Amino acid sequence: MENEVKLAAGAMVTLGLATAALVVLPYIQVRDVKAPEGLKPYTSAELRGRASYIANGCVYCHTQQPRDKSFGPDAERGWGRATVPGDYSYDKPHLLGSMRTGPDLMNIGVRQPSKDWHLGHLYQPRAYVPDSIMPSYPYLFDVKNEAEPGDEVLKLPPGYAPQNKIVVATPEALDLVKYLQSLNRSYPVLPPEPQAASGAAAPAVEAAPAPVPVPAAAAASAS
Amino acid sequence: MDSAVMSLLGAFLLSIIGLFVFIWSMRKGLLMENPRAASVIFAKGEIGKVDDPALQPGERAELQAAAAEKGDAAIHLPDELELDQRLDADRSSAFPVFMFIAFACMWLVLGSVAGLTASLKLHMPDWLVSEAWMTFGRIRTVHLTAVLYGWITNASLGVIIWLLPRLLRTPLMGAMWVMLGGALINVAIASGIGAIGAGWTDGMEYLEMPWQIGLFIVAGMVCIIGPVLYTLVNRKVESLYVTVWYHVAALLWITLLFLVAKLPGVHYGVQQATMNWWYGHNVLGLWFTPVSVGAIYYFLPKIIARPVRSYNLSILGFWTLAFFYAQVGGHHLVGGPVPGWLVTLSIVQSMMMIIPVAAFSINMAGTMWGRTHLARYSPTLRFMMFGGLMYMLSSVQGSFEALRSINQVAHFTHFTVAHAHLGAYGFVTMVLFGAIYFMMPRVLHWEWPYPRLITLQFWLAAVGILIYFVGLSYGGWLQGQYMLDATRPFMDSVNVTLPWLKSRSVGGALMVASQIIFVGHFLAMVLRFGPERTGAALFSLRRAQKLELDHGE
Numbered sequence A: 001m002e003n004e005v006k007l008a009a010g011a012m013v014t015l016g017l018a019t020a021a022l023v024v025l026p027y028i029q030v031r032d033v034k035a036p037e038g039l040k041p042y043t044s045a046e047l048r049g050r051a052s053y054i055a056n057g058c059v060y061c062h063t064q065q066p067r068d069k070s071f072g073p074d075a076e077r078g079w080g081r082a083t084v085p086g087d088y089s090y091d092k093p094h095l096l097g098s099m100r101t102g103p104d105l106m107n108i109g110v111r112q113p114s115k116d117w118h119l120g121h122l123y124q125p126r127a128y129v130p131d132s133i134m135p136s137y138p139y140l141f142d143v144k145n146e147a148e149p150g151d152e153v154l155k156l157p158p159g160y161a162p163q164n165k166i167v168v169a170t171p172e173a174l175d176l177v178k179y180l181q182s183l184n185r186s187y188p189v190l191p192p193e194p195q196a197a198s199g200a201a202a203p204a205v206e207a208a209p210a211p212v213p214v215p216a217a218a219a220a221s222a223s
Numbered sequence B: 001m002d003s004a005v006m007s008l009l010g011a012f013l014l015s016i017i018g019l020f021v022f023i024w025s026m027r028k029g030l031l032m033e034n035p036r037a038a039s040v041i042f043a044k045g046e047i048g049k050v051d052d053p054a055l056q057p058g059e060r061a062e063l064q065a066a067a068a069e070k071g072d073a074a075i076h077l078p079d080e081l082e083l084d085q086r087l088d089a090d091r092s093s094a095f096p097v098f099m100f101i102a103f104a105c106m107w108l109v110l111g112s113v114a115g116l117t118a119s120l121k122l123h124m125p126d127w128l129v130s131e132a133w134m135t136f137g138r139i140r141t142v143h144l145t146a147v148l149y150g151w152i153t154n155a156s157l158g159v160i161i162w163l164l165p166r167l168l169r170t171p172l173m174g175a176m177w178v179m180l181g182g183a184l185i186n187v188a189i190a191s192g193i194g195a196i197g198a199g200w201t202d203g204m205e206y207l208e209m210p211w212q213i214g215l216f217i218v219a220g221m222v223c224i225i226g227p228v229l230y231t232l233v234n235r236k237v238e239s240l241y242v243t244v245w246y247h248v249a250a251l252l253w254i255t256l257l258f259l260v261a262k263l264p265g266v267h268y269g270v271q272q273a274t275m276n277w278w279y280g281h282n283v284l285g286l287w288f289t290p291v292s293v294g295a296i297y298y299f300l301p302k303i304i305a306r307p308v309r310s311y312n313l314s315i316l317g318f319w320t321l322a323f324f325y326a327q328v329g330g331h332h333l334v335g336g337p338v339p340g341w342l343v344t345l346s347i348v349q350s351m352m353m354i355i356p357v358a359a360f361s362i363n364m365a366g367t368m369w370g371r372t373h374l375a376r377y378s379p380t381l382r383f384m385m386f387g388g389l390m391y392m393l394s395s396v397q398g399s400f401e402a403l404r405s406i407n408q409v410a411h412f413t414h415f416t417v418a419h420a421h422l423g424a425y426g427f428v429t430m431v432l433f434g435a436i437y438f439m440m441p442r443v444l445h446w447e448w449p450y451p452r453l454i455t456l457q458f459w460l461a462a463v464g465i466l467i468y469f470v471g472l473s474y475g476g477w478l479q480g481q482y483m484l485d486a487t488r489p490f491m492d493s494v495n496v497t498l499p500w501l502k503s504r505s506v507g508g509a510l511m512v513a514s515q516i517i518f519v520g521h522f523l524a525m526v527l528r529f530g531p532e533r534t535g536a537a538l539f540s541l542r543r544a545q546k547l548e549l550d551h552g553e
Helices: A004-030 A044-055 A115-123 A171-182 A216-222 B003-028 B057-067 B080-123 B136-168 B175-198 B211-233 B242-262 B269-304 B311-325 B329-333 B340-352 B354-368 B372-376 B379-401 B404-410 B414-444 B451-484 B490-495 B498-526 B541-551
Strands: A141-144 A166-169
Touching: A004 B211, A004 B242, A004 B269, A004 B311, A004 B329, A004 B340, A044 A171, A115 A171, A166 A171, B003 B340, B057 B372, B080 B136, B080 B175, B080 B414, B080 B498, B136 B175, B136 B211, B136 B242, B136 B269, B136 B414, B175 B211, B211 B242, B242 B269, B242 B311, B269 B311, B269 B329, B269 B354, B269 B379, B269 B414, B311 B340, B311 B354, B329 B340, B340 B354, B340 B379, B354 B379, B372 B379, B379 B404, B379 B414, B379 B451, B404 B414, B404 B451, B414 B451, B414 B498, B451 B490, B451 B498
Parallel strands: none
Antiparallel strands: A141 A166
16 A cells, blocks of 8 residues: 555545444434433432532443343342433433443432432441442531531441531532432333334333332342 | 344445455455565665664674574665664654653553552542542543553554654654644643543543543644644655554544544433444554554564565455444443444454454464564563564454353453453553653663663563453453342342452552553653663664764763
């Protein structure tokens, strides 16, 4: 090869093909996907919480994409049905994740609805899940001598609160918990690719194996 | 249209096009072996004359003696004119190259310390948690940004800017623009790391740097591409050596990739995820890999003084890499909420990646055949051989990892992390180390002051990455199997990885130690420590004297 024009042109063609396949076509295919009826837009508090989820890099240990039964026991673990593109209509940036150092969180709001549990777990994960390797987030909390009006005081398991002091959640922690509680994709949706049935049968609504709510005390195994 | 019909139609069209390309290449004689093009990296009469500036004169004589082969007696002195051109080319790029490598070294130390910290945090979760910037999610991202953009990208740019003028036998034109580009890129990296530490991030893997900061990277790359293309069209050689293709294409690719990925307001939801992995995999496949493969195609033959075995295989490797690698990103979303055809396409192309990898490996094995003992004499050669071998291993592993059956276990686990490090460290970083050891004596006109440190660094890095890779792959595989076993609680998959996470920290500590030695040695060289041996890295006394006069030393 002696021609730099051919080199540059060839390089651009290969990249163009890849971009068409992995960026443009998916864009065309999903741009018209509507948000499912059961999915509500995030409130502003939840969006602030989502911003702290992103800022603190939670996505590097937690996925938000339960897989189909054929890919693993995600539903059996209570993580919920396999997600469909519409489930992410309001997600920007996407938080699908690529790592399960910790469990999938797509439906954590269903299986762990308790605010107290979330706050305490963020303050010290090992107070609830003894072998957890999740970092503790003391910087999301204030340690005080006594509560002031309007303070959200943490109810920690015995032995985990600082001596003679109380732990109070910061607004950031409260927002983050609101976001976690909002993670709920248990409403029913159409199966992922209804056109695969070539219009013969009316698309059936997928029976959503609703994530099992786990009582806070027994949550150890799930988290 | 039905996705199955679409993929069948696509496959059919592709095969037809492929067939026509093949017929055309036969008619054009592209498959005729072309030894002249493979020898373009040597000046006339230079084949058979080993070259490793990282070696001291005595060691170089040993390497030369070991590399001698039948027929070498007839070798003439290298063509003086061509050597002069190379010397001019080297001098034209010296300052920008030094700048890139110096930045690269700085980010390497920061990035690897952050990496070790993140590794330790995974088995010491209550360590360094008081401040937000220290939390795992941020330190890990600082590590990734510092090593990917800070170390690998800067070092790659240094290698490209040093090699292209040499290969084109033309002084670098517009060096000031290159320096400006480098400054912009490093401003962006520094601000990006600061932003991530402060919690300002775009939140996508490999694309964490906020797009406002990312614009500086695009601007910097454009400032670098301009002079590179200008030098390319004004070149003095007729034939473009294969390294030029890899490097020029890589520069164009990474700029466009980054630009498309960072366009604000375009990508959202699931489509953003496919874009994320299109970028995430292409930054490895169309930036790190072609730069390192291109560097091996230059340095390895240069050190052993024999042209690469088959020039055609290197061409085949280039085009198949360009075509297949660009489309493999979707395999990161196997089982995810994305169109099925996309994942299938990426799995097929991942398997097709075996072709460029085999082309490269066969070519290098042919070139090194009967000459592997030369690695005993040259530590730089050792880095290159190790890197080339790891390229083969990590790519073949990557191809199989894309398969659904293996992906099901390995995905979402530390197995993937181990694989990523095999590529980014075992392959890319080792090649960059070797290239820097070769380049710097020519850039700074000074020899490496403590040659034994090069050997020590090699073994620390090699042993470190092997401990890291083997332990973490095994632990990650177990983690994946435990996660697939519905009878086991999730916490089992965490507990089973703990010993392997600790072994990862041990391997990582060795790697950090090797990095510190490397950067310390670099600093010693810059500060002119050690015995004075100016010019020894050059070819002849005449040129050495000329240089000394030019430098007024």
